[in-house]
Amino acid sequence: MKKVVIIGAGPAGLFAAYKLAGKCDVTILDKGLPVEKRHCPSPNNCKRKCKLCAKLYGEGGAGLMSDGKIIFSTEIGSFLNNVDGVGEERNKGLVAEVQEIFGRYDVQINPLSEEINSKISGLEKACAAEGIRYVPTILAHVGTDKLEELIINFRNELIEKGVRFVPKSDVKNIHVENSGRIIVETKREYSFYEKAKNTLRRIFLRKNDDAYECDNLIMAPGRVGAKWLEGIVHKLGIEYTYNAMDLGVRVEVKRDKTDRITEVCRDMKFQMRTSTYNDLVRTFCTCPGGKVAIEAHEEGYNLVNGHSEKGDPYENTNFAFLVTIPFTSPMANGNEYARMIAAAVKELGGGKPILQQLGDLRTGHRSKKERINDFKVKPSLEGITFGDVGLALPHRIVLDIIEGLEKLDKIIPGVANDETLLYAPEAKFHALRIKNSDGYLQTSIPGIYVAGDGAGLSRGIVGAAACGVLAAEGILRED
Numbered sequence: 310m311k312k313v314v315i316i317g318a319g320p321a322g323l324f325a326a327y328k329l330a331g332k333c334d335v336t337i338l339d340k341g342l343p344v345e346k347r348h349c350p351s352p353n354n355c356k357r358k359c360k361l362c363a364k365l366y367g368e369g370g371a372g373l374m375s376d377g378k379i380i381f382s383t384e385i386g387s388f389l390n391n392v393d394g395v396g397e398e399r400n401k402g403l404v405a406e407v408q409e410i411f412g413r414y415d416v417q418i419n420p421l422s423e424e425i426n427s428k429i430s431g432l433e434k435a436c437a438a439e440g441i442r443y444v445p446t447i448l449a450h451v452g453t454d455k456l457e458e459l460i461i462n463f464r465n466e467l468i469e470k471g472v473r474f475v476p477k478s479d480v481k482n483i484h485v486e487n488s489g490r491i492i493v494e495t496k497r498e499y500s501f502y503e504k505a506k507n508t509l510r511r512i513f514l515r516k517n518d519d520a521y522e523c524d525n526l527i528m529a530p531g532r533v534g535a536k537w538l539e540g541i542v543h544k545l546g547i548e549y550t551y552n553a554m555d556l557g558v559r560v561e562v563k564r565d566k567t568d569r570i571t572e573v574c575r576d577m578k579f580q581m582r583t584s585t586y587n588d589l590v591r592t593f594c595t596c597p598g599g600k601v602a603i604e605a606h607e608e609g610y611n612l613v614n615g616h617s618e619k620g621d622p623y624e625n626t627n628f629a630f631l632v633t634i635p636f637t638s639p640m641a642n643g644n645e646y647a648r649m650i651a652a653a654v655k656e657l658g659g660g661k662p663i664l665q666q667l668g669d670l671r672t673g674h675r676s677k678k679e680r681i682n683d684f685k686v687k688p689s690l691e692g693i694t695f696g697d698v699g700l701a702l703p704h705r706i707v708l709d710i711i712e713g714l715e716k717l718d719k720i721i722p723g724v725a726n727d728e729t730l731l732y733a734p735e736a737k738f739h740a741l742r743i744k745n746s747d748g749y750l751q752t753s754i755p756g757i758y759v760a761g762d763g764a765g766l767s768r769g770i771v772g773a774a775a776c777g778v779l780a781a782e783g784i785l786r787e788d
């Protein structure tokens with residue numbers, strides 16, 4: 310039986326394991342904790358005391374504490390349509406397979422009613438008239454609160470089929486021997502009891518559990534592992550190119566502004582070009598009745614994101630509003646650029662994300678905490694600094710955001726009102742795209758595959774899962 314090691318227990322790693330279970334000897338290494346132990350001590354007021362952010366690392370990946378919008382699309386949250394040797398038809402098959410697997414866990418989408426279909430075409434027409442593209446999203450909403458149970462069931466089924474999960478295993482290095490065998494070296498955090506047992510094992514059996522030898526490796530470390538993956542890719546000489554980078558803000562408005570739109574398709578997706586720079590701006594990850602959340606990254610900066618619970622209990626809606634920027638030489642790596650901006654915002658905000666009302670951004674005034682009682686939209690996130698987004702983000706991005714929101718206001722009246730809240734920085738790291746040598750996500754090094762957000766192949770749960778399925782197919786095909 311082939312030995313396969315998977316790095317990362319997010320959707321990409323889990324779905325790869327699902328496909329390989331029973332057919333290969335599969336081990337999943339993740340630097341974070343098991344699902345049951347992943348608890349964020351302060352979800353609304355991140356104080357950055359944790360060694361690893363429970364929201365981003367561990368079994369279930371960033372998907373575990375996500376909003377659980379499961380979007381069955383080949384276009385949204387996936388780049389596989391543009392990957393050599395994959396293309397739209399094959400991607401459709403992969404998404405259908407992911408949908409079928411989710412269906413086994415009761416994640417279903419209801420067929421659209423005639424009324425919704427007609428609202429979708431009404432919105433498409435209204436948007437086209439304003440130069441906006443409306444992308445209807447067909448999704449199942451699991452909700453942050455229900456995802457944990459789903460992933461526990463998924464993982465337990467994999468364990469029953471023989472998949473080994475090794476949490477708290479931080480992969481540090483990878484070697485390829487002349488024979489083609491792949492060695493994965495980890496640094497594992499052991500409990501006192503485990504440490505004692507391990508020392509004895511090393512002395513008597515001369516076995517080192519921290520290195521895993523395998524025939525095939527799937528690297529699926531997610532966005533949190535994108536920088537680590539960059540290092541490994543350079544070290545091993547794996548070929549890659551760069552993706553465009555997404556940078557912007559998270560917007561928060563009263564939910565009655567967006568209800569009319571989110572009732573049609575919960576995750577409202579609008580794309581538009583701005584008038585001054587002709588840049589692409591888009592809405593992403595809409596959370597109706599949700600809260601803004603913090604992503605605390607290991608490298609030391611914070612990003613904002615959003616989540617919502619089943620039943621959408623809160624009074625606001627938030628969504629990402631992102632500008633897509635393709636970088637070219639000499640700074641082709643947009644990831645580095647976004648990290649520099651995130652680090653600068655951290656300094657400016659005293660370690661916290663920055664919040665500003667849109668009206669203050671327009672007039673160049675810092676928003677003030679003392680005026681919070683006058684805010685018509687109350688911020689759903691506590692650990693923030695009232696500040697000036699205009700000082701935090703480059704002028705071009707700020708202008709794109711203002712112009713984009715003003716355009717969107719024609720479809721969602723009130724979204725560009727002065728009271729609208731903007732949180733910075735919101736960024737999506739997926740700029741490095743590993744070259745795929747065979748249409749199955751195998752890298753230029755035989756036997757090593759990549760999958761998911763960290764490899765620049767996806768930016769959503771279904772897209773990442775589809776990558777996992779494809780990489781697994783690649784491994785199985787070799788038998």
Ligand SMILES: Cc1cc2nc3c(=O)[nH]c(=O)nc-3n(C[C@H](O)[C@H](O)[C@H](O)COP(=O)(O)OP(=O)(O)OC[C@H]3O[C@@H](n4cnc5c(N)ncnc54)[C@H](O)[C@@H]3O)c2cc1C
Pocket residue numbers: 316317318319320321322338339340341365366367368369370371372373374375376377378379380386478479480481529530531532533534537594602604614615616760761762763767768769770771773
């Ligand atoms: C707050 C939030 C809300 C979101 N909401 C949605 C949503 O509603 N719908 C949607 O489709 N998407 C959503 N997303 C995005 C979605 O979660 C990701 O696209 C998806 O999880 C990517 O899957 P992945 O397997 O590629 O990586 P991840 O889920 O990020 O998993 C990667 C795993 O690799 C591990 N890892 C990293 N480096 C190493 C290493 N060196 N050694 C060992 N392990 C390592 C990490 O601990 C992590 O568990 C959201 C994301 C966030 C953060």
